[in-house]
Amino acid sequence: MPELPEVETTRRGIEPHVLGQSITDWTVRNPRLRWPVEIPAQLQNQTVTAVQRRGKYILLSTAVGTLLVHLGMSGSLRILEQGAQAGKHDHVDIHFSNHKLLRLNDPRRFGCVMFQAGSNPIKHTLLKNLGVEPLSNEFSGEHLFAQSRNRRVAVKNFIMDSKVVVGVGNIYAAEALFSAGLRPRVAAGRIPRRVYDRLAQAIVEILLRAVRAGGTTLRDFVGADGNPGYFAQTLNVYGRQGQACRTCSTTLKLQIVGQRSSVYCPKCQTSQGFS
DNA sequence: CAACCGCCCTGGGAGC
DNA sequence: TGCTCCCAGGGCGGTT
Numbered sequence: 001m002p003e004l005p006e007v008e009t010t011r012r013g014i015e016p017h018v019l020g021q022s023i024t025d026w027t028v029r030n031p032r033l034r035w036p037v038e039i040p041a042q043l044q045n046q047t048v049t050a051v052q053r054r055g056k057y058i059l060l061s062t063a064v065g066t067l068l069v070h071l072g073m074s075g076s077l078r079i080l081e082q083g084a085q086a087g088k089h090d091h092v093d094i095h096f097s098n099h100k101l102l103r104l105n106d107p108r109r110f111g112c113v114m115f116q117a118g119s120n121p122i123k124h125t126l127l128k129n130l131g132v133e134p135l136s137n138e139f140s141g142e143h144l145f146a147q148s149r150n151r152r153v154a155v156k157n158f159i160m161d162s163k164v165v166v167g168v169g170n171i172y173a174a175e176a177l178f179s180a181g182l183r184p185r186v187a188a189g190r191i192p193r194r195v196y197d198r199l200a201q202a203i204v205e206i207l208l209r210a211v212r213a214g215g216t217t218l219r220d221f222v223g224a225d226g227n228p229g230y231f232a233q234t235l236n237v238y239g240r241q242g243q244a245c246r247t248c249s250t251t252l253k254l255q256i257v258g259q260r261s262s263v264y265c266p267k268c269q270t271s272q273g274f275s
Numbered sequence: 276c277a278a279c280c281g282c283c284c285t286g287g288g289a290g291c
Numbered sequence: 292t293g294c295t296c297c298c299a300g301g302g303c304g305g306t307t
Binding site (some may be wrong): 126260 | 301302303
Binding site (some may be wrong): 034072073074089106107108109110150151152153157258259 | 277278280281283284285286
């Protein structure tokens with residue numbers, strides 16, 4: 001599923017093909033994504049002036065407004081030649097003046113295509129309350145510490161809360177907690193500053209590694225193989241319940257935390273000493 | 276406000 | 292082989 005690294009990989013992959021091009025037309029085969037697809041008529045003949053990312057949203061800006069594209073958990077964006085035959089789950093095509101098309105495929109339809117008029121896309125309801133970017137200077141242990149005071153929520157849910165920090169999904173949350181030596185269920189408000197420094201560093205390292213791994217598939221992006229490179233990276237805990245910890249060989253345990261499965265090492269990850 | 280839960284949807288794997 | 296069942300996942304929106 002697309003987490004921040006894959007969305008960034010996608011953004012980088014499509015940017016050279018659509019930036020500076022004008023939108024000539026579009027086809028919506030199935031408007032029933034998470035919300036009805038919004039592509040207003042005024043986008044016709046508009047030039048794409050920026051291709052940006054905010055959290056897991058890809059933003060295509062023009063003089064009249066910005067398209068917000070979210071990939072949900074099964075979506076992908078591809079650049080194809082105009083006339084490319086559409087297959088199952090190819091819900092939206094946007095045609096450009098260079099005779100290429102941007103195609104959204106999304107089997108589970110948890111994604112969306114929305115529009116924000118004007119010059120500031122951040123005004124959109126879906127964007128205005130998002131937390132800090134994990135790969136920006138605003139993100140730090142200090143930020144996590146400050147945001148977590150008086151909160152009893154499990155630290156895993158806390159770092160997956162997009163109002164706190166964007167782009168951390170279930171996989172990277174589990175991996176970051178392993179790396180920082182913290183159990184998923186520890187109350188966010190009981191964790192001291194020094195441990196949050198470690199956790200913030202772990203999140204950044206894991207995301208950067210994944211962006212780099214995604215980058216390995218970038219050169220093939222326009223081709224048929226859209227597999228995200230980061231699946232190839234070694235996961236320490238995610239999906240490894242019942243298997244041996246790569247560090248200490250202890251059997252990894254599965255817990256349900258906030259209705260999401262969470263795997264952790266009972267020996268390497270602690271819930272003690274935060275009182 | 277914080278916490279919690281239901282829900283949207285389909286593919287894929289397990290079990291029979 | 293084919294059926295059914297269940298799970299995975301982000302994140303909004305409503306309720307407690």
